[in-house]
Amino acid sequence: xxxxxxxxGDPVLKQKATPINRTYTNLDQLIKNMWETMYAxxxxxxAAPQIGESIRLFIxxxxxxxxxxxxxxxxxRELKTFKKVFINPEIHSYYGVNESFNEGCLSxxxxxxxxxxxxxxxxxxxxxxxQFVEEEISGLAARxxxxxxxxxxxxxxxxxxxxxxxxxxKTRLAQISRGNIExxxxxxxxxxxxxx
Numbered sequence: 001x002x003x004x005x006x007x008x009g010d011p012v013l014k015q016k017a018t019p020i021n022r023t024y025t026n027l028d029q030l031i032k033n034m035w036e037t038m039y040a041x042x043x044x045x046x047a048a049p050q051i052g053e054s055i056r057l058f059i060x061x062x063x064x065x066x067x068x069x070x071x072x073x074x075x076x077r078e079l080k081t082f083k084k085v086f087i088n089p090e091i092h093s094y095y096g097v098n099e100s101f102n103e104g105c106l107s108x109x110x111x112x113x114x115x116x117x118x119x120x121x122x123x124x125x126x127x128x129x130x131q132f133v134e135e136e137i138s139g140l141a142a143r144x145x146x147x148x149x150x151x152x153x154x155x156x157x158x159x160x161x162x163x164x165x166x167x168x169x170k171t172r173l174a175q176i177s178r179g180n181i182e183x184x185x186x187x188x189x190x191x192x193x194x195x196x
């Protein structure tokens with residue numbers, strides 16, 4: 001089932017999410033719904049807070065980036081199959097080089113900005129079968145994971161921008177919060193009672 005994506009301004013997007021256990025109600029169905037919702041919105045990642053669930057869960061699928069021309073062959077190959085569920089993830093370290101990339105967010109449609117992140121992370125998490133995983137992730141895959149991880153920490157990519165850039169975006173963000181935007185996927189706006 002395709003769920004509405006929560007728009008900028010909803011308090012759930014600024015909360016630090018809560019860990020869950022394997023008995024979380026309807027977890028398999030929730031994950032299935034998240035995949036459907038993400039693909040319907042043409043996203044590469046979706047965190048549970050973005051559908052109104054303040055839990056430490058997100059999904060990623062890096063395959064849409066597999067044809068980026070500025071990536072080497074190995075990274076393109078990795079992104080083709082980079083499809084994962086992250087439950088209760090913890091990033092233990094960030095390192096490598098600072099890299100800038102133009103990011104967007106399904107909860108903040110029509111706004112894209114350059115965000116600098118470190119190129120490699122070490123992360124532990126549980127997969128959809130609640131098996132414990134520890135791994136190192138680099139490149140664009142690490143960026144996708146960091147973006148979604150920020151969501152479960154209550155951080156949006158625009159929080160990483162400088163004060164001037166934030167000020168310039170203030171009016172557009174207010175329009176998103178009010179639902180005064182055109183969007184081709186289902187959204188829930190904090191200042192409107194309706195979903196569209």
